[in-house]
Amino acid sequence: MMPLVRTKLYIPRGRQELVPRPRLVARLNQGLLTPVILISGPAGFGKTTLLAEWIRQGEWTPAWISLDEGDNDLMRFLSYLVTALNNVEPGVYQTALEMLQSPQPPPAERVLTAVINAVDQAHLQETTSSYLILILDDYHLITSNVVHTAMTFLIDHLPERMRLVISSRADPPLPLARLRARAQLTELRAADLRFSMEETTDFLNRIMGLNLEPAEMRALATRTEGWAAGLQMAAVSLQGRADLENFIKAFTGSNRYILDYLVEEVLGRQPQHVQSFLMKTSLLKRLNGELCDYLLEEEHQPDRIDHKLAWSGQEILEYLENSNLFIVPLDDQRQWYRYHRLFADLLNKRLDQTHPGLASTLHERASHWFECHGLITEAVDHALLAEDWKRAANMIEEVADGLLLHGEIGTLAGWLDRLPAGLVRSHALLDLYQVTCLIFSGQSHAAIEEHLKRIECQHPQRLAEITVLRAYVALFQAQFSMVEELAREALSRLPESSAFFQSTLFWIQGFSRLNVEDLNTRADLLQTLAEKSKIMGSLMFTVITLCQLAEVRMGQGQLVQARDLYQKALETAIAPDESLLPVAGQAKIGMGHILREWNQLDQAIRYSEQGIELVGKWQPMAALDGYFNLAWSFKALGDAEKAHAAIIKAQQMAQAYDVTEIDDRIVAFVHARLDFWQGDLQAIQRYLDEMQSAIPLGEEIQSEFLSQGMRDSLDYRMRKYEQIALARALIVQQQPAEALALLDTLVAKMREQGRIMMLIEIQILRAEALHLQGDTEEAQGTFEEALRLAEPGGFMRTFMDEGPWVTEFLQSAISRGVCTEYAGRVMDALGISLPTPAHKLVSPPAGLVEALSEREMQVLRLLNSSLSIPNIAGELTVAVSTVRTHVKHIYAKLDVHSRLEAVAKAQELDLV
Amino acid sequence: MAPHPATVYQIVVKGELDPSWSDWLDGFEIARGVTPRGACTTLLAGTISDQSSLRGILNRLWDLNLEILAVNQVCEE
Numbered sequence: 011m012m013p014l015v016r017t018k019l020y021i022p023r024g025r026q027e028l029v030p031r032p033r034l035v036a037r038l039n040q041g042l043l044t045p046v047i048l049i050s051g052p053a054g055f056g057k058t059t060l061l062a063e064w065i066r067q068g069e070w071t072p073a074w075i076s077l078d079e080g081d082n083d084l085m086r087f088l089s090y091l092v093t094a095l096n097n098v099e100p101g102v103y104q105t106a107l108e109m110l111q112s113p114q115p116p117p118a119e120r121v122l123t124a125v126i127n128a129v130d131q132a133h134l135q136e137t138t139s140s141y142l143i144l145i146l147d148d149y150h151l152i153t154s155n156v157v158h159t160a161m162t163f164l165i166d167h168l169p170e171r172m173r174l175v176i177s178s179r180a181d182p183p184l185p186l187a188r189l190r191a192r193a194q195l196t197e198l199r200a201a202d203l204r205f206s207m208e209e210t211t212d213f214l215n216r217i218m219g220l221n222l223e224p225a226e227m228r229a230l231a232t233r234t235e236g237w238a239a240g241l242q243m244a245a246v247s248l249q250g251r252a253d254l255e256n257f258i259k260a261f262t263g264s265n266r267y268i269l270d271y272l273v274e275e276v277l278g279r280q281p282q283h284v285q286s287f288l289m290k291t292s293l294l295k296r297l298n299g300e301l302c303d304y305l306l307e308e309e310h311q312p313d314r315i316d317h318k319l320a321w322s323g324q325e326i327l328e329y330l331e332n333s334n335l336f337i338v339p340l341d342d343q344r345q346w347y348r349y350h351r352l353f354a355d356l357l358n359k360r361l362d363q364t365h366p367g368l369a370s371t372l373h374e375r376a377s378h379w380f381e382c383h384g385l386i387t388e389a390v391d392h393a394l395l396a397e398d399w400k401r402a403a404n405m406i407e408e409v410a411d412g413l414l415l416h417g418e419i420g421t422l423a424g425w426l427d428r429l430p431a432g433l434v435r436s437h438a439l440l441d442l443y444q445v446t447c448l449i450f451s452g453q454s455h456a457a458i459e460e461h462l463k464r465i466e467c468q469h470p471q472r473l474a475e476i477t478v479l480r481a482y483v484a485l486f487q488a489q490f491s492m493v494e495e496l497a498r499e500a501l502s503r504l505p506e507s508s509a510f511f512q513s514t515l516f517w518i519q520g521f522s523r524l525n526v527e528d529l530n531t532r533a534d535l536l537q538t539l540a541e542k543s544k545i546m547g548s549l550m551f552t553v554i555t556l557c558q559l560a561e562v563r564m565g566q567g568q569l570v571q572a573r574d575l576y577q578k579a580l581e582t583a584i585a586p587d588e589s590l591l592p593v594a595g596q597a598k599i600g601m602g603h604i605l606r607e608w609n610q611l612d613q614a615i616r617y618s619e620q621g622i623e624l625v626g627k628w629q630p631m632a633a634l635d636g637y638f639n640l641a642w643s644f645k646a647l648g649d650a651e652k653a654h655a656a657i658i659k660a661q662q663m664a665q666a667y668d669v670t671e672i673d674d675r676i677v678a679f680v681h682a683r684l685d686f687w688q689g690d691l692q693a694i695q696r697y698l699d700e701m702q703s704a705i706p707l708g709e710e711i712q713s714e715f716l717s718q719g720m721r722d723s724l725d726y727r728m729r730k731y732e733q734i735a736l737a738r739a740l741i742v743q744q745q746p747a748e749a750l751a752l753l754d755t756l757v758a759k760m761r762e763q764g765r766i767m768m769l770i771e772i773q774i775l776r777a778e779a780l781h782l783q784g785d786t787e788e789a790q791g792t793f794e795e796a797l798r799l800a801e802p803g804g805f806m807r808t809f810m811d812e813g814p815w816v817t818e819f820l821q822s823a824i825s826r827g828v829c830t831e832y833a834g835r836v837m838d839a840l841g842i843s844l845p846t847p848a849h850k851l852v853s854p855p856a857g858l859v860e861a862l863s864e865r866e867m868q869v870l871r872l873l874n875s876s877l878s879i880p881n882i883a884g885e886l887t888v889a890v891s892t893v894r895t896h897v898k899h900i901y902a903k904l905d906v907h908s909r910l911e912a913v914a915k916a917q918e919l920d921l922v
Numbered sequence: 923m924a925p926h927p928a929t930v931y932q933i934v935v936k937g938e939l940d941p942s943w944s945d946w947l948d949g950f951e952i953a954r955g956v957t958p959r960g961a962c963t964t965l966l967a968g969t970i971s972d973q974s975s976l977r978g979i980l981n982r983l984w985d986l987n988l989e990i991l992a993v994n995q996v997c998e999e
Contacts (some may be wrong), residue, residue, distance in 0.1 A: 052987045179984070237987065265938040265962035269986065355985055359946045 015387075017296060017340040019094050021074040022062040029205070029213040031060060034198065038064045041196030042141060045168050046189055049177040051200040054239025054352045057177045058147055058338075060203070072143040072175070073098045076340075078295070080387065082154035083420035085110070088121050095125065095144065102132040118160040122167070129169040130889060142172045149178035154420070158183050165189070170889055204236030218245040222254070229262040239352050243272035246335060273356050276335065287326050288336065289364065290372055292357030293395075295388070296340060296348045299324025304379045305372055370396050381405065390425060399433050403440060410443045414510040423447040438469035445479060446510075455483050474503035478511045481518050493518060529764035533562045553583045557596045567766030569604050569803035576600045581863055595624025599636040606643050609806040609839050614643045634660050634673060638680050646807060650688055657681050675701065675728060683735055687811075694739040698732060730756060730768065737775055746779035753779070770800045770808055777819060778812070790826075793819040797829045809836050816840075862903055867921070869896040874913045874922045928969040931976060934992040935983060939964040948979055963991060 038060075041047040049057045065072055073094035081087045092106045106124040109116045129142055152158065162184055168174060176182060189195035205213065210231045214220045222230070234240035244261070251257055264271060277285055291302050302323030321329070327347055330337045336353040340346040349357070361369060373396035380389035386409050393402035406425050413422045426434060426444045434440045445461045462476050477500035484493045497519045504511055536559040540552060560575035576597040583594035598621030606614035622636040637660035644653035657680060664673040682697035733752050740749040753776050760769040773796035780789035793816075800808065809816050817840060820833045862870060872882045879897070883890040901907060904915045916922045934955060941952045950968030957963055970976045976993075983990060 053985050054987050239987070267937050267939045267964075267986070267988065270940055270943075351985065352987070355946075355982070359943065362945060363942060 014089060014093055015385075017346050018076045018078070018090060019074060019097060020076070020341050021065060021072065022058055022338065022340075023066070023342070029209050029217060031056075031063065031209060033206075034060055034202065035064050035067055037196070037198060037202070039068075041198075042143075042173055044189075044194050044196045045173060046165060046194060047173065047175040047196045047198075048181070048186065049175070049198045049203075050179070050181050051198070051203045052179055054237060054350070055200060055203040056238035057203065059238070060198075061145060061147070061175070061177060070141070070143065071098050072145045074145045075147065077146055077148045077151050079151050080421065082152060082157060083424075084118055084154065084156045084160060086421065087152075087157050088118060088160070091144075092121070092125060095129075095142070098142065099132055102128045104128075118156070119163055122160060122164050126164075126167050126169050129172050130892070131887075140171060142169075143175060144172065145175040145177070147177045149176045149182050150180045152182070170891075203238070205231070205234075205238060205241055206236070207231055210234075210236065210241060213241060214245055214248075218249060220245065220248055220254070222258075226255070226258050229258060233262045234268060237268070239350070240268045240272065242334065243269065243276060246333070247272050247275045269352065269356060273353065277360070283321065284326055284329070287323070288330075289357050289361040290368070291323075292349055292354045292361060293369055293372055294349075294376060295391075296346050297323075297327070297337075298346050299327055301376065301379050302327070305375050307375075374398050374401075377401065387421075394425065394428050399429055403429055403433055403437055407437065407439050407443075410439070411508065411510045414443065414446065435464075435468065438465065438472045439475075441465050441469070442472060442475050442479065449479065449482060458483055474500050474505070475508065475511050478504070478515050478518070482514060485518055527763050529562050529565050533559060533566065533764075536562060553579050553594065553597070556582065557600055560597070560600050564600075564604065565767050566764050567770065567799060567803045567805075569607060569805065573601065573604050576604070577861055595621040595636075596632050597621070598624060599632070599639060602636065602639040602643075606639055606646070607803075607805055607807050609646075609810065611643045611647055614639060618643070634663060634677065637663070641680065641684055642807075642811075645684060645687060646811065653684060653688075657684055679728065679731065679735070686735070686739065691739065691742055694735045698736065730760075734768070734771060734775065737779075741775065741779050741782065744782070746782040749779045750776060750783075766799050766803075767805075767808075770796050770805060773799070774809065774812055774816070778815065781815075790819060790822055794823050794826070794828045797823055797833060801829050801832045804832070804835075806836055806839055810840055814840075862900065862921070866896050866900050866903070869893060870900055870912070870916055871922055873897070873900070873909055874916065928971055930967065930969050930996040932992070932994045932996050933966040933979070933983070933990065935964050935966070936961065936989040936991055937964065938962050939966075939988070947982060948975065950979065957991070967996070 038047065049060070051057055073091075075081075075090050075094050077087075081090065089110050092103050092110060096103045096107060103125060106121050106128065109121050109124060161182075165174065165184060176184075186195060190197075207228070211227055214222055214227065214230065230241075230244055234244055247261075248254055248257065261271065277288065280288070287302065287306065290306055291297050294301065294305075299322060306323070324344075327337065328344060331339060331344070331347065336357070337347045337349055340348055358369075373392045377389045377392035377396060377398065380386070380392060386405055390402055390405050390409075393399075393405065402425070406422070406429075410422055422443060426440060426447065429440070434444055441461075442465060445458060445465070448461070449458055458479070462479060466473065466476050477496050481493050481496035481500060484496060497515060500511075500515055501519075504515065536555055540555040540559060556575050556579035560572045560579065563569075563572035563575060579597035580594050580601075583597065598617050600621075602614045602616075602618035602621060605611075605617060618636045618639040622633040622640075625632040625636070637656045640656040641653045641660075644650075644656060657677070660677045661681065664677045678697060678701070682693040685693035733756060737749040737752040740746070740752070753772050756772055757769070757776075760766075760772060773792050777789045777793035777796065780786075780792060796809075809820075817837060820837050823833045824830045824837075868886060869882065872885060877885065879893055880890050883893045886893065897909075897912075901912055904912055904919075906912045906915050913922070933950070938954065939952055944950060944952050947966060948968060948970070950966040953965045953967070955963040955965040966979075970979070980990065980993070
């Protein structure tokens with residue numbers, strides 16, 4: 011990560027010479043009763059000064075950030091935020107800090123949630139104030155929507171002991187109206203910030219010692235309109251002047267832009283070298299003595315007589331500070347300063363007028379100085395302003411790796427955009443970095459490949475890096491064997507120095523190996539990946555990996571383990587205040603699938619809907635599986651209309667998402683299967699015709715299946731599903747022999763690959779086909795194998811969905827003593843009562859679908875008492891709102907609606 | 923949508939701004955004006971290439987705490 015600039019976190023000190031503004035300080039103190047304080051007023055109204063005074067009087071320490079344009083990069087913004095808070099309460103924000111330092115940048119909400127929790131749980135030790143106050147100065151410089159969104163999130167979840175103060179030149183695009191409506195916002199606006207007559211008098215007469223007449227005072231107040239900057243300049247102009255009366259007359263009588271007038275006055279009275287200093291250094295965002303000296307070095311001509319009279323940069327800065335002229339200190343050590351923006355603009359303009367073209371040279375010198383001192387961000391900024399493209403490009407190349415690794419894409423992309431396109435293209439690495447930024451920002455893969463082709467032509471020596479990016483894109487397109495191939499190629503050629511490309515490669519490889527057809531191998535890989543990602547510290551990655559592993563377990567027929575993994579994913583993706591992160595949606599959908607299989611259809615629907623909503627904020631396409639769940643659940647409930655509606659939604663989503671065809675194909679397939687179930691017997695064949703995915707019958711199947719060339723094609727992956735569907739259609743059309751031909755080829759393969767879930771379905775169908783053919787014994791044997799495979803996972807709907815014919819087989823199985831309890835349960839679910847009363851009817855597995863978290867258990871135990879909710883909150887030392895959220899979740903998981911019910915259910919389930 | 927030619931904008935601010943500001947304000951021409959009530963104003967007139975550059979000029983005026991009284995697009999025959 012680019013090193014943080016400490017001066018941005020420096021709390022400005024109030025200066026003694028300034029007018030105390032007790033009425034405004036009182037307003038601010040009053041404002042602490044509301045969660046958000048907004049100070050909105052144009053430049054030069056003394057917002058920062060006011061805040062400094064308020065802080066000084068308050069005897070508390072705020073977390074302070076002086077924002078600048080660079081903070082539009084979300085990662086930087088968050089870094090400063092967490093660091094500022096950490097400066098006030100050291101050690102409290104470890105989790106958030108670690109997140110920001112991990113190689114894969116976490117979503118902003120996750121970081122903010124960690125911060126919010128930390129605030130909730132920390133106890134301030136050494137301050138008298140009970141509030142944690144975060145002050146953001148110059149918020150108007152933030153234009154990035156992602157930062158605004160993050161701020162909105164913070165505001166929406168602001169902990170009770172935290173206060174947010176925003177100082178800006180314009181009203182920020184945050185939910186102000188809502189805050190106003192709820193009386194949660196305190197505002198100080200321009201009208202409030204203007205100096206009153208009293209304050210003007212106090213300032214000019216008492217503090218500046220001017221002793222003006224009331225009439226003169228009034229004239230000045232009117233002319234400056236209470237504008238702090240104007241007043242200050244006026245005061246400086248008046249100081250040490252013999253002829254006050256005439257000056258005031260001339261000044262107030264003029265209509266000239268007040269600052270123009272005054273600054274010229276003030277500037278004109280400065281020694282020549284100070285004037286020169288002011289103009290030339292005004293283009294620096296921040297300055298110190300050494301830097302200024304370096305900037306002006308060409309000025310010092312040792313032969314000149316008056317060289318002895320010229321001051322050093324440091325001396326001039328201190329003089330300006332003491333005279334209250336133009337600059338603001340950025341630290342306690344008289345080291346760093348900056349110009350008040352207002353004056354910087356004015357001085358800049360003068361520079362352009364008096365020394366046209368000099369600015370460029372000065373920027374270049376500044377850039378050199380910053381580079382020598384290792385302050386690369388500023389070095390780059392100045393180089394860009396100097397239009398010294400080559401130097402800027404070189405520096406950017408040096409630091410780009412670090413930026414990318416920490417997700418500071420915005421900064422890098424911004425810089426690259428400012429370089430001339432031709433230059434970027436001639437620098438292979440920069441070109442690649444720019445394309446990388448494009449990939450991250452979601453540009454179409456076709457466009458990316460165009461860029462990569464171009465780069466390959468121009469810079470063939472960079473093939474390794476190009477290959478990594480190609481692998482990345484291929485990963486998105488699920489072309490897994492290509493990914494593996496490319497990754498291998500890249501690995502052998504990649505220079506060690508390229509940290510970003512190396513770690514991207516590692517990540518890509520991890521994920522690509524996943525699409526091995528053999529589920530057992532896949533499971534092992536995922537285990538390793540899950541552990542590694544914990545070490546890498548990437549939360550999102552861990553959750554995704556857990557979900558993937560759960561999916562594999564499902565495929566292996568291990569439904570209970572899959573459920574546990576989804577549970578773990580949900581717990582990982584939850585903050586202690588129980589707000590679910592969007593990536594958790596995938597786990598919800600996965601749970602929905604399992605619940606449906608266990609015939610808990612209402613729950614299945616609920617989880618699927620929740621999951622769909624959540625993934626919308628993370629990766630909308632992941633919702634497809636949710637819609638499929640819904641479709642099958644509604645069909646099982648007999649609601650054809652709702653089932654159809656769900657599929658249509660999926661179709662619309664897939665059509666809108668242009669990047670790949672996979673989703674369209676899958677949706678079409680599920681749609682066809684649904685239609686088939688609802689009586690449209692030709693649906694499957696029609697689908698196959700449309701997809702031109704002809705499935706040859708007979709010998710050809712064997713060879714095609716084994717063909718490596720097809721391994722990663724969509725056809726290959728869909729093939730087994732399509733074969734099964736076609737087999738089903740063939741059975742219905744009374745063609746069991748053909749059906750068996752299709753199914754038999756799959757059996758060995760599925761067993762080999764550990765695809766138990768599919769194997770169960772295949773065996774059930776084979777049983778049906780065999781039965782049709784009259785091979786009753788073999789049919790029963792095959793069916794019983796299906797039962798044995800399905801028993802550990804408790805599969806229900808896979809049998810139930812096949813139709814009433816399974817009951818015969820189930821009954822036979824029971825009478826032959828095969829999986830009697832399990833088969834009985836399935837019969838039960840089918841609503842069939844058994845002919846022999848001797849058989850026990852076992853009730854469906856009781857208990858919770860989703861286990862309670864530890865925190866929830868604590869709350870539940872306390873619910874089983876006479877403590878009120880606020881008292882429970884006290885016991886657990888959390889906010890009342892947090893407890894209420896826990897309670898809500900507990901009710902949902904226990905499927906109850908009141909405290910009494912919850913306690914009763916908890917006792918029933920032996921939880922308390 | 924066909925690209926339209928550069929458009930002329932007229933901005934009125936309260937108070938008197940030196941003509942020397944012209945360069946700083948993208949070469950806009952600066953002239954004196956007066957409101958019906960007799961208050962001094964400055965008329966700035968110039969061409970902009972797109973809305974973003976207009977935004978830039980308005981920001982610069984705003985940064986100087988100049989009160990903006992009017993912004994008009996002037997159609998050319």
